[in-house]
């Protein structure tokens with residue numbers, strides 16, 4: 074098959090370690106399925122600030138633009154937290170989303186059997202929870218005009234939240250499409266009783282809904298959604314919402330599963346291009362010790378195979394291998410009940426490769 | 430003692446029933462403590478739309494402005510949900526906050542012993558949870574300019590989030606003061622890595638912090654806060670945040686206690702004036718059946734006594750009476766394990782009055 078170009082952005086903290094294992098898994102699928110990948114590495118985040126003076130160097134952006142998909146580790150750390158805005162890793166993250174047109178963030182939140190107990194929710198409440206948050210990623214208050222000005226009562230700061238019909242349509246349509254491949258339930262989250270952008274959002278959702286008569290649609294106010302996620306998490310299937318609400322709700326949903334160290338994510342643009350990364354952060358406290366958990370990054374590869382390449386069989390092989398290794402009782406420190414038996418990053422990667 | 434004027438806004442759904450019991454409790458304190466209250470009733474919300482054609486009639490606003498405190502039941506219901514913006518109960522709620530200058534919403538989230546099991550969180554995680562969310566209530570994206578316009582790619586909607594230094598200062602200072610009366614821990618929640626209003630917010634918090642050297646301050650990003658509330662609820666004491674984030678986080682915090690039917694709230698302005706209401710809504714499905722739980726409204730009276738009138742002893746008597754009645758096993762339907770033994774709204778009110 075055709076050579077696929079993968080931009081690899083290892084990033085900061087544990088990023089390089091977990092990405093290393095994910096690449097091993099991808100190489101194993103080259104053997105098993107005859108895929109061909111060409112990996113190009115780029116600097117991004119804190120390490121790019123240190124080495125290039127900017128969190129998102131042009132070379133890195135070019136590598137991504139030339140690639141079929143991007144595999145990202147993690148960015149950030151206390152070292153750069155007090156930098157000025159242009160020299161912060163987050164600025165690179167927002168920049169890459171905008172530059173690559175990644176308007177959709179897909180965040181599955183499901184419960185891993187072996188981690189059921191890690192959730193702070195009661196197991197009977199969590200039972201059956203398997204939802205996806207579809208978050209709009211390049212609009213809203215994140216990217217609207219922001220500034221300071223002198224007001225009548227002194228200095229004031231302004232952020233602007235803007236959405237146009239087309240931005241709402243494309244993310245909502247994608248959410249309906251995803252719902253069609255699952256349990257056909259869609260919750261659209263907004264604050265239509267207060268915000269004009271939410272009222273437009275709801276109008277667009279209601280206009281598109283008749284195209285998907287099989288999908289059961291509910292409108293949920295964001296405050297209520299924050300509650301319902303706690304009260305009845307398993308009743309959600311696909312949740313679609315704007316950028317800021319999605320930031321909050323996708324993290325709440327991830328945390329309630331108890332499986333945050335295992336969750337993968339995809340940021341998609343037009344066509345099949347996508348950026349894939351684990352939900353967990355750069356964990357600077359454990360970086361370089363070889364003890365981090367590579368599973369979320371490995372599962373991000375499976376997501377890449379499904380969403381960008383349509384390699385469903387290989388994705389299944391990866392997901393099954395992860396499951397088998399966990400079922401056999403192997404654990405990295407973060408998910409081990411008995412820490413003394415925990416294995417390291419590379420050992421976990423090797424076991425998963427061996428199980429494929 | 431001097432006569433205190435109380436504006437009573439029963440509102441919709443179960444509002445009138447629960448407010449009726451709260452007034453009985455206030456009258457009992459007139460007997461016990463020699464307080465004198467003058468109650469003036471005003472129409473508000475759905476009922477005001479039906480009877481006066483507006484959710485917030487000028488008479489009602491005048492009654493509130495002439496009062497020392499406002500007792501509110503609940504507003505809203507499906508009947509008015511599809512009304513145009515000016516004819517919706519929420520519009521009255523936003524209007525009354527602005528007109529009365531209620532810039533601070535105080536939402537205690539604590540766990541009632543008898544309701545520990547009602548939470549979807551594990552009891553050991555919930556243990557010791559007793560926090561207060563202090564939400565800015567008259568600024569931010571709720572009240573900034575909102576409009577539609579034709580953009581380059583079609584119709585777009587705009588909301589504006591604005592905060593000035595003075596608005597941030599007064600709410601933050603109040604939160605520090607509240608923290609001083611409690612465990613002296615304050616979490617300020619923002620999204621300073623993205624929003625200009627959050628950067629200003631954080632600057633102001635850091636500028637005020639040295640005035641309260643005993644208070645342990647942490648800055649928490651809103652997405653992280655949504656997670657930490659689930660992971661370690663008991664580690665929070667006072668949380669202060671802007672309007673939209675406060676809307677989401679205070680509801681999340683309330684839900685995780687499992688005690689949402691029992692929680693009270695205060696909305697405060699300059700001076701001692703305040704509006705007090707239960708956190709639960711108008712529950713139109715059970716309205717008029719005499720089965721609603723009046724405890725949250727009764728506890729809102731205790732909050733009024735503490736925050737507006739400084740009647741701490743009487744507040745304690747009310748809170749103790751509620752506790753004793755619950756400890757004796759009396760339950761309304763919403764909190765009864767065995768529904769067949771549940772008592773009604775009036776019976777619950779009577780028992781609390783008798784226990785005072």
Ligand SMILES: CC(C)[C@H](C(=O)O)[C@@H](O)C(=O)O
Nearest residue numbers: 163164166167320622623652
């Ligand atoms: C780091 C931050 C800018 C970012 C966001 O808010 O989008 C992060 O929280 C995320 O969700 O990817």
Ligand SMILES: CC(C)[C@H](C(=O)O)[C@@H](O)C(=O)O
Nearest residue numbers: 266267296519520522523676
């Ligand atoms: C009804 C709505 C406008 C209101 C708000 O968002 O402030 C409500 O959710 C609240 O928290 O009191």
